Amino acid sequence: MILAAGGxxxxxxxxxxxxxxxxxxxLSTTVSQYRSVFEKVVVVVRAADxxxxxxxxxxxxxxxxxxxxxQCMSRSIFCGVKAVEHSDSILIALADMPFVSVATIALLxxxxxxxxxxxxxxxxxxxxxxxxxxxxxxxxxxxxxDEGARRLLQESGSSVVTxxxxxxxxxxxxDTPDDLAM
Numbered sequence: 638m639i640l641a642a643g644g645x646x647x648x649x650x651x652x653x654x655x656x657x658x659x660x661x662x663x664l665s666t667t668v669s670q671y672r673s674v675f676e677k678v679v680v681v682v683r684a685a686d687x688x689x690x691x692x693x694x695x696x697x698x699x700x701x702x703x704x705x706x707x708q709c710m711s712r713s714i715f716c717g718v719k720a721v722e723h724s725d726s727i728l729i730a731l732a733d734m735p736f737v738s739v740a741t742i743a744l745l746x747x748x749x750x751x752x753x754x755x756x757x758x759x760x761x762x763x764x765x766x767x768x769x770x771x772x773x774x775x776x777x778x779x780x781x782x783d784e785g786a787r788r789l790l791q792e793s794g795s796s797v798v799t800x801x802x803x804x805x806x807x808x809x810x811x812d813t814p815d816d817l818a819m
Contacts, residue, residue, distance in 0.1 A: 638717040639671060640710065641732035642683040642703050652811055653689055653732055663811060664689065666735040668696050671728075674742045680732070681717040711780035718777045725751045727774075729786070730766035736806030737766065748800055754790060757807040758799045763790075764807030772796070 641653055641664060648655070653664040661669070671678045679699045682689050693700045703716035714729065721727055726749040730737070741757060745768050748755045755768035767786065769777060773796075776789045790797055811817055 638721060638727050639667060639678060639680045639730045639732050640713050640717065641680050641689060642686075642713040643710075643733065648811070648813055651686070651688060654692060655814070655817070657735060657817065662692060663735050663817075664692055664732055665696060667730070667732050667737075668693075668698055670735070670737065670739050671730060671742060672698065673739050674746055675728070677721075679717060679720055681713045681720075709781075709783035710785045711782055714777055714780055714786065718774055722771075722774055722778075724771065726768055726770045728755075728766045728768045731810060733811045734765055734806065734809065735811065736809045738804045738806055741802050741804040741807060742766070744800060744802065748798060752796065754793050754797045756790065756797060756799050757802045757804070759802050759805050759807050762808055763799065764802075765810075766807075770796075 654662050657663055657666050668678060679701055680693055681701045681703050684702050684704045701716050701720045703713050705712035728745060745755050745757060745766065749768040751770040752772040753770050754773055757764045773789060777786060780786060
């Protein structure tokens, strides 16, 4: 599941459609990385973003329109989890993190189980994406506010499996045009 419902306020325009150095959009880059590992990719978007909806249609991925996404990240997570709650586990990724390597995504998928939370760690810092087993779906559905699932990770103790990676892309999101340089 890729969260793509943010407003791009700090970027100064729709960052998801911004061209990366290879000419593809940031959104296309991120989606293609996850599609190379997962058979099914679901992208959560906000309702008032026709250009992103059109781009996702061209990319031929499932999308979930979350009308409440502008309120906070927890609403986007709620909408996405509801769309895939029959799964054993989900990997929650952020659309504005195009630098996560395919190898890291594949490693996290391999480690995910229905009763664990799996998080990458680079140089001692926890990053994204984060995998959640079905055991934690109820907790994801009950999240509030704009901090994402941070509290759920803090409260889950020994159920959190950290995976050391050599991929600094797990810490690098794009908030401004300057962030596009890796």
